[in-house]
């Protein structure tokens with residue numbers, strides 16, 4: 001075949017294709033608005049490489065206002081405030097149409113106008129078994145100098161179990177503290193408050209209760225404590241043996257309100273993790289009052305009006321929401337028994353925080369300054385203290401005995417002034433005579449310090465002491 005014959009049809013085909021291509025209009029230039037829309041979508045996508053930030057527009061002592069984040073921020077999200085000297089973390093506490101209010105976690109370097117702010121998503125705490133024996137800060141970072149802690153995978157928090165799925169609270173345990181086991185016995189999953197003025201022995205009593213053998217894991221949240229006291233509390237009062245099964249979450253009084261507010265949440269998350277593994281967990285929060293102070297500081301700083309003695313309404317919804325997470329688990333899961341210390345400012349039992357907490361929990365142990373002043377520690381006032389689950393915890397004979405003891409103590413205390421004035425004559429009232437003879441010995445038998453160790457059978461101890469006295 002001649003070569004010209006072979007090339008002719010090809011050239012024709014090429015010409016045809018060129019004509020056809022010329023007939024198709026070139027693709028239109030991309031619509032700039034569409035491109036912008038796509039870029040906007042990409043930025044807002046979770047995990048996007050490119051993120052939209054905001055800028056600081058107002059700086060206050062405890063809060064920072066940021067513009068440009070209102071649409072992407074969620075309450076509780078962490079944000080990063082960037083500066084030449086590094087980044088600082090805060091949390092979104094209020095979202096308005098144009099601005100977001102952020103409360104910083106640390107009291108580090110001050111923020112400044114136009115500083116860049118980026119959303120980091122919610123704080124995730126994913127506890128591990130290896131957290132036992134460790135001391136962490138409110139964001140779950142170790143502060144005990146024993147190296148890093150492994151975080152996760154702990155899965156999502158189980159949240160508050162549905163009320164009907166929860167096990168019933170009816171299994172009693174011994175705390176080893178005689179005055180508690182006799183007068184206000186406790187059950188697993190119970191939430192109990194220790195109410196007292198400052199320095200009457202709340203922390204010491206809580207640490208003695210933490211030493212009870214009844215628990216697999218102890219979680220301690222020290223909120224707003226003096227820094228000096230933390231080591232004393234963990235090393236001396238809690239002790240090495242209990243510390244081995246304890247996770248401590250600490251936010252001292254000099255830390256920001258956000259850290260103090262976070263500490264109890266983090267501790268509760270740790271307690272939930274161990275409860276969901278089937279552990280019997282004891283959660284101690286010392287103190288709920290200082291937590292309420294932190295909640296107040298954050299809420300008023302973000303613009304909430306105060307309603308009761310300076311406390312905004314959200315404090316009284318945040319506290320029940322936290323405490324409702326304690327208690328028995330669902331189905332076969334373990335339980336969280338919660339012990340909370342409540343500071344009674346100026347020994348005023350009508351403080352709004354004390355009032356609100358008393359309504360949420362299942363009983364209260366009242367410590368009396370006058371009892372402590374007599375050298376009777378733990379300074380529990382058995383007449384003012386109540387465990388709402390005592391009837392499930394006592395055996396029948398224990399209940400009868402405890403009731404008799406209470407009525408004897410009540411006679412003794414009611415006539416204290418008369419006896420001091422010298423108006424008491426023995427022989428006129430045999431019941432009162434009996435109380436006057438026995439109650440000082442009962443009081444003596446109830447004295448217990450952390451060094452004495454737990455009591456295996458409080459009723460037997462009491463009987464032994466009284467027999468010794470009466471012999």
Ligand SMILES: Nc1ncnc2c1ncn2[C@@H]1O[C@H](COP(=O)(O)OP(=O)(O)OP(=O)(O)O)[C@@H](O)[C@H]1O
Pocket residue numbers: 196197198199200201202203204205343377378448449450
């Ligand atoms: N069981 C006890 N045995 C002996 N002494 C005790 C006992 N409980 C408390 N104390 C004494 O009371 C003091 C104050 O106790 P603690 O620190 O526990 O009180 P607190 O109510 O927690 O105080 P704050 O309100 O300052 O936190 C202790 O230093 C100790 O001297």
Ligand SMILES: [Mg+2]
Pocket residue numbers: 202203204286
């Ligand atoms: Mg204390």
